[in-house]
Amino acid sequence: MKLHRVIAGVVSSLVIAATFSAQAQNAGDSVRELNDLVNVRGRDGEVQLQQRGYIYRWAESSDDAVYSYWTQSSTGQCITVRTEQGRYVSLAYTGGTADCDRGDPPAVSNTAPPALQDMVGARAGQAEAELQRRGYSYRRNERISNAAVASFWIEGNSGRCVEVVTSDGRYQNIYYVDWHHCEN
Structure with missing residues (x-):
């Protein structure tokens, strides 16, 4: 009986962890492992994203912000980065990989003309x-x-x-x- 309760507890923990992990990747949810980049200068954030395995895909601007789209190379997950006044304001999951697949082709960064x-x-x-x-x-x-x-x-x-x-x-x-x- 005691072993049954331990197994039930482990299974419950795994289900909760899997649910929590799945919820963290819904469209609009913050990318928690990138929260330290909020308020970082855009160029510095781009370097950090590349070092963490993200690939720049494309960007678009609105009246008050620039939205750049990045793909996490190991998972294929697409995120959007909102930049205002040269600093990152938010990093969030998008609705899916199609968001990263549209737009301009990737730019070549940090190469000399x-x-x-x-x-x-x-x-x-x-x-x-x-x-x-x-x-x-x-x-x-x-x-x-x-x-x-x-x-x-x-x-x-x-x-x-x-x-x-x-x-x-x-x-x-x-x-x-x-x-x-x-x-x-």
């Missing part, structure tokens, strides 16, 4: 004129530390967003980033 590789190390003031000459349009700046500033440019021939990190008056890094960084 081939046409700008020679500009790493250039003096910032002179390099801005060269960026414009090469068909890039300035969008905005963002201070990323006391010593560094990120400027965002749209590549004229592709429409892709490029981030240029300047420190000590020189271009330190130049790479493609997700398009929403170039929105005003």
Whole structure:
């Protein structure tokens, strides 16, 4: 009789755990293991998501927010990230994988634009004129530390967003980033 109660208790615990796990993946539910990314800067959150096995799929914007869609590589689960004023506001499960399958193809992030590789190390003031000459349009700046500033440019021939990190008056890094960084 005692063994029967232990087995019943274990089975009940497993059923409760399975139910709890299934409920955590309903559309609109918060992705609990990503709650630490709420209020993180968008670019920093993107790096964290990639490190945690999520693949960027596409994004769309509304009047006050950007919604990006990500697939968890090990499970195929689709999530949406709401970004407002450059910071993550929420990370939630979507209605299914179809939400991640629609939209734009994935962007290539953190790769250097081939046409700008020679500009790493250039003096910032002179390099801005060269960026414009090469068909890039300035969008905005963002201070990323006391010593560094990120400027965002749209590549004229592709429409892709490029981030240029300047420190000590020189271009330190130049790479493609997700398009929403170039929105005003």
